[in-house]
């Protein structure tokens with residue numbers, strides 16, 4: 411099968427990085443800093459990015475990576491660097507063959523910084539470029555909610571392989587998706603899911619482990635004969651998507667169920683496995699550009715589970731023009747059969763706002 415090696419590498423690399431993020435999640439000190447755009451970053455984000463880029467470079471040394479983080483803060487702060495280096499050394503897959511497949515341990519703290527800085531690609535529509543979000547939903551991670559470790563391979567600008575680890579989602583694909591999921595999450599028993607998809611080959615889920623990969627199960631979106639019955643997902647953070655516009659859209663579609671708010675690409679995962687149906691992300695600002703690492707993996711998953719993902723105006727997402735989706739505004743993900751109907755209503759709501 412095409413991209414078999416890339417998929418396995420991505421699944422194992424995300425699984426190893428999740429060992430690290432889980433250890434930070436359950437610890438009191440998360441080494442949180444505030445970035446220049448006022449968003450938070452933790453020792454978990456730095457460690458997970460270093461581990462995943464080292465894995466990619468061990469198997470595919472010529473591939474580029476667009477990663478969210480870089481090593482500047484760690485180079486400027488040796489104590490923080492040492493904290494991350496301790497975590498990175500501890501994060502090992504328990505199965506030696508699996509650990510070997512992702513290149514074994516990172517050899518030194520300098521190699522760790524080099525790996526972390528390996529995510530500086532400017533992106534583009536030529537060749538093989540990975541998009542990496544080492545912790546997506548850092549605010550959820552800090553709040554005790556959902557978060558995700560997200561990795562996608564783009565080929566000539568098209569998301570082709572997508573892998574997402576969600577340490578706080580229930581393993582059961584049909585576990586009820588209710589409002590508690592965004593606020594009442596923990597990584598205790600029965601939690602932790604690893605999603606994977608390759609363009610043209612379908613989407614899967616399996617339990618996230620700390621060693622070998624579990625056997626995958628195929629996932630598909632729910633058939634949704636009547637859009638009024640939909641469960642829709644949206645961000646927890648009101649600054650990331652417009653809760654007001656999303657409520658108007660839901661009302662116009664006849665949806666009566668309360669929205670499910672959760673952080674991160676766990677939203678794409680939840681609709682891909684049929685736990686929810688729609689993901690609405692309407693812009694809150696005219697200037698914010700969505701980042702490719704916040705969507706590439708989730709888009710492959712939803713497409714392969716039978717869904718369609720476009721921007722809020724129904725326009726195809728263009729992942730091949732740099733580190734952001736600057737040609738697009740907002741995101742709408744829905745089962746193929748109802749996507750056009752949802753876009754029609756989204757456009758109505760957006761155009762009513764203009765005047």
Ligand SMILES: Nc1ncnc2c1ncn2[C@@H]1O[C@H](COP(=O)(O)O)[C@@H](O)[C@H]1OP(=O)(O)O
Pocket residue numbers: 449450546547548644645646647649650651672673674675694695698704
């Ligand atoms: N103004 C904004 N609009 C949309 N998304 C944003 C905005 N600011 C930050 N984000 C990004 O949204 C993602 C989380 O989305 P969600 O709310 O769905 O969990 C994060 O990756 C976050 O980026 P960052 O990683 O820089 O914090």
Ligand SMILES: [Mg+2]
Pocket residue numbers: 543545546547703704
């Ligand atoms: Mg993110």
Ligand SMILES: [Mg+2]
Pocket residue numbers: 455478543544545546547548
């Ligand atoms: Mg992130």
Ligand SMILES: [Mg+2]
Pocket residue numbers: 449450451478548
């Ligand atoms: Mg971030």
